[in-house]
Amino acid sequence: MNTDFPLWMEIQAEHLRTNYELLKRSAQQDGQAQIMGVVKADAYGHGTECVTLLQQYGMDRFGVASVQEGEILRKEGITGSIYLLGGFIAEEIPGILTYGLIPVLSSPDEFESLAQMANQQQHDLDFHLKIVS
Numbered sequence: 001m002n003t004d005f006p007l008w009m010e011i012q013a014e015h016l017r018t019n020y021e022l023l024k025r026s027a028q029q030d031g032q033a034q035i036m037g038v039v040k041a042d043a044y045g046h047g048t049e050c051v052t053l054l055q056q057y058g059m060d061r062f063g064v065a066s067v068q069e070g071e072i073l074r075k076e077g078i079t080g081s082i083y084l085l086g087g088f089i090a091e092e093i094p095g096i097l098t099y100g101l102i103p104v105l106s107s108p109d110e111f112e113s114l115a116q117m118a119n120q121q122q123h124d125l126d127f128h129l130k131i132v133s
Contacts, residue, residue, distance in 0.1 A: 011046055013053055020057050036083065039073070040065035048076045055080060067095040074099045083128060097123045106130040 020035075027033035037059050043050045051062060051073060060080035064070045070082045084103040088096060090113055096103055097118060105111050105127050118125040 009046065011050055016050065016053055017057050020054060020059060024058070034061060035059060036061040036063050038063040038085070040069060040085065042069075048073065048078075051078055052076060064101075067092040067099070067101060070101040071095060071099050081126075093117045094121075097121055097125075100126075102126045102128055104128045104130050106132070 023035055027035050037051065037054050039051050039054075039062050042048070054062075055078055061083065062073065062078065062080055063083045063085045064073065065084075065086040067084060067088060070084060073082055082099070082101050084096065084101045087106075088103060088110075093114055094117070095101070096114070103110070103114065105114070111127070114127065115125060117123075
């Protein structure tokens, strides 16, 4: 591995805004399309600052891989919908409910375990249902 050349990436806020606005306009032409910023892995290494910028530009849906990533975004002030794209284990359900994450469910067992705890804690339950045909 060559370590002579340090690597970095810079995000220019105005370019990020322009790209988001282009995507938003394109989605609005469809009438039903919605945009989700998939920001797992610390926004692919770009940091939560990019997520904050996207929220300031109007993005209100974000996708993360884990409950921990969703927790970090909530603590950073992200108020939009945060979809939990990765799976979860029963021990993570309290975090899903506490931070208002929207899990992607792919089995009746996931729904049952989530619904049971949501009922016990009197939480509303939002979820996204994954159907594989």
